[in-house]
Amino acid sequence: xxxxxxxxxxxxxxxxxxxxxxxxxxxxxxxxxxxxxxxxxxxxxxxxxxxxxxxxxxxxxxxxxxxxxxxxxxxxxxxxxxxxxxxxxxxxxxxxxxxxxxxxxxxxxxxxxxxxxxxxxxxxxxxxxxxxxxxxxxxxxxxxxxxxxxxxxxx
Amino acid sequence: xxxxxxxxxxxxxxxxxxxxxxxxxxxxxxxxxxxxxxxxxxxxxxxxxxxxxxxxxxxxxxxxxxxxxxxxxxxxxxxxxxxxxxxxxxxxxxxxxxxxxxxxxxxxxxxxxxxxxxxxxxxxxxxxxxxxxxxxxxxxxxxxxxxxxxxxxxxxxxxxxxxxxxxxxxxxxxxxxxxxxxxxxxxxxxxxxxxxxxxxxxx
Numbered sequence: 001x002x003x004x005x006x007x008x009x010x011x012x013x014x015x016x017x018x019x020x021x022x023x024x025x026x027x028x029x030x031x032x033x034x035x036x037x038x039x040x041x042x043x044x045x046x047x048x049x050x051x052x053x054x055x056x057x058x059x060x061x062x063x064x065x066x067x068x069x070x071x072x073x074x075x076x077x078x079x080x081x082x083x084x085x086x087x088x089x090x091x092x093x094x095x096x097x098x099x100x101x102x103x104x105x106x107x108x109x110x111x112x113x114x115x116x117x118x119x120x121x122x123x124x125x126x127x128x129x130x131x132x133x134x135x136x137x138x139x140x141x142x143x144x145x146x147x148x149x150x151x152x153x154x155x
Numbered sequence: 156x157x158x159x160x161x162x163x164x165x166x167x168x169x170x171x172x173x174x175x176x177x178x179x180x181x182x183x184x185x186x187x188x189x190x191x192x193x194x195x196x197x198x199x200x201x202x203x204x205x206x207x208x209x210x211x212x213x214x215x216x217x218x219x220x221x222x223x224x225x226x227x228x229x230x231x232x233x234x235x236x237x238x239x240x241x242x243x244x245x246x247x248x249x250x251x252x253x254x255x256x257x258x259x260x261x262x263x264x265x266x267x268x269x270x271x272x273x274x275x276x277x278x279x280x281x282x283x284x285x286x287x288x289x290x291x292x293x294x295x296x297x298x299x300x301x302x303x304x305x306x307x308x309x310x311x312x313x314x315x316x317x318x319x320x321x322x323x324x325x326x327x328x329x330x331x332x333x334x335x336x337x338x339x340x341x342x343x344x345x346x347x348x349x350x351x352x353x354x355x356x357x358x
């Protein structure tokens with residue numbers, strides 16, 4: 001129809017930069033989530049950083065090229081998996097007492113494996129928030145054009 | 156006092172940015188003003204000693220800004236329609252009245268005028284926030300800070316509260332995100348929309 005064509009990625013400069021730093025952004029997101037119990041951060045912040053990496057890929061390479069890495073289907077799956085994982089962590093507490101009871105040994109302070117179930121819960125929230133926000137971005141900005149001619153392209 | 160002055164200045168900046176965001180004719184300018192207000196808030200978080208919150212605020216602000224700019228740039232029409240003047244004045248008066256009433260009761264109503272402290276109202280700046288509703292206010296946050304490391308093994312007390320003491324609240328929060336993302340999918344999905352629009356085009 002009229003207006004802007006389907007977004008097909010940005011210039012070579014943006015693509016090269018994105019190719020270089022996307023991995024670092026994603027790894028930093030996972031790091032922020034996994035060390036949430038020993039330093040500032042946590043699953044939510046890490047998940048948003050992970051989603052930002054996905055957004056960068058989609059914006060830089062265009063939706064079609066990025067679909068090898070991020071599709072709405074993978075986002076749905078991992079979103080649901082993260083939510084279920086968080087619930088599983090909560091329900092596992094029943095083995096020692098009740099809902100959300102810390103069922104793992106506490107461990108030594110300032111070590112990566114400490115805090116009982118907190119790292120597991122952070123991991124689940126990381127997956128949930130990362131996939132959820134990436135999916136929401138795909139839905140809002142990349143699935144179709146907004147505005148007067150919304151939904152009428154590519155018919 | 157120095158930090159508080161800085162915070163007040165940042166709050167003023169946020170107010171200004173919000174006003175510009177509301178009043179701007181151009182949608183892109185409004186979006187950028189909202190982003191400026193958000194980044195000022197993250198600086199305030201840092202000054203108040205809340206790095207967890209500051210990190211989250213910065214990353215959410217970045218992704219929200221990217222998303223909003225992207226959506227705005229894809230729209231053909233970036234101008235906003237002006238509501239009528241009478242409606243504007245009425246809305247502004249109503250909002251001002253609600254703000255005054257909420258502030259009055261939050262700081263303790265008539266008790267604050269007489270100089271008494273009412274339990275369950277806003278504590279003084281910098282005081283612990285978890286105060287029980289009993290007649291004798293006992294800060295729970297002192298217990299959290301004292302026992303978090305020993306009881307949960309998490310060096311970051313914020314995470315100890317979020318995912319151990321108050322994990323149930325976090326579950327509710329995660330549910331809210333899940334449902335809102337689900338809502339975005341349902342509203343913006345392509346399959347159902349195409350069919351209904353095809354019908355509209357035929358009619």
